[in-house]
Amino acid sequence: MTEKTLPAYRPGRILFSKGEIDARVRELAGGIAAETCGGGLLAVGILNGAAIFLSDLVRCMPPELDVQIDFMSISSYGSATRTSGTVRILKDLGGDIAGRDVLVVEDIIDTGLTLSHLLDVLRTRRPASLRTCVLLDKSTRREAAVKVDYCGFTVPDAFVIGYGLDCAGKWRHLSDIRTAEPWTAE
Numbered sequence: 001m002t003e004k005t006l007p008a009y010r011p012g013r014i015l016f017s018k019g020e021i022d023a024r025v026r027e028l029a030g031g032i033a034a035e036t037c038g039g040g041l042l043a044v045g046i047l048n049g050a051a052i053f054l055s056d057l058v059r060c061m062p063p064e065l066d067v068q069i070d071f072m073s074i075s076s077y078g079s080a081t082r083t084s085g086t087v088r089i090l091k092d093l094g095g096d097i098a099g100r101d102v103l104v105v106e107d108i109i110d111t112g113l114t115l116s117h118l119l120d121v122l123r124t125r126r127p128a129s130l131r132t133c134v135l136l137d138k139s140t141r142r143e144a145a146v147k148v149d150y151c152g153f154t155v156p157d158a159f160v161i162g163y164g165l166d167c168a169g170k171w172r173h174l175s176d177i178r179t180a181e182p183w184t185a186e
């Protein structure tokens with residue numbers, strides 16, 4: 001690999017192992033299912049970060065629950081590790097959510113600006129209910145007040161990767177969640 005193609009960050013310390021994530025995702029799914037009434041659930045995953053989390057989460061839900069899934073893609077981060085503050089819908093939902101019980105599934109909430117903006121947009125579409133489920137919460141960095149209904153783990157103020165979370169498009173495929181360590185040539 002030449003110096004030019006070296007990644008700026010690489011996987012560091014494991015924060016949550018695959019086993020810990022699996023167990024927590026099962027617990028979250030159980031809690032969400034228990035609090036979902038007969039009308040069923042539309043789980044909306046925010047691409048790309050929540051794709052892996054959402055697919056594991058819904059597969060832990062009981063077969064008798066009417067669960068549907070959809071995805072949105074919004075721009076919040078480029079290749080840097082800080083939020084831009086601007087949020088744009090790149091891919092919208094496939095259908096109308098009026099009268100539906102919607103669960104927004106997000107990989108991580110940091111400042112809260114992304115989720116706060118997204119919830120404002122979805123509220124205007126008049127869902128019957130709108131809940132949020134985030135895998136990770138960097139609660140110390142919050143700038144916008146957002147109600148998180150279900151949270152997997154709280155994380156310290158460090159950039160994290162794996163299980164869907166990326167750094168400049170890399171490391172989403174890791175089955176555990178790790179810190180991203182700055183890469184230094186030896």
Ligand code: IMP
Nearest residue numbers: 083109110111112113114159160165166
């Ligand atoms: P917020 O708007 O500051 O809450 O940022 C939320 C979005 O930033 C998430 O959906 C992620 O895409 C991204 N993000 C924030 N922190 C991290 C991190 O530690 N690793 C990977 N992505 C992150």
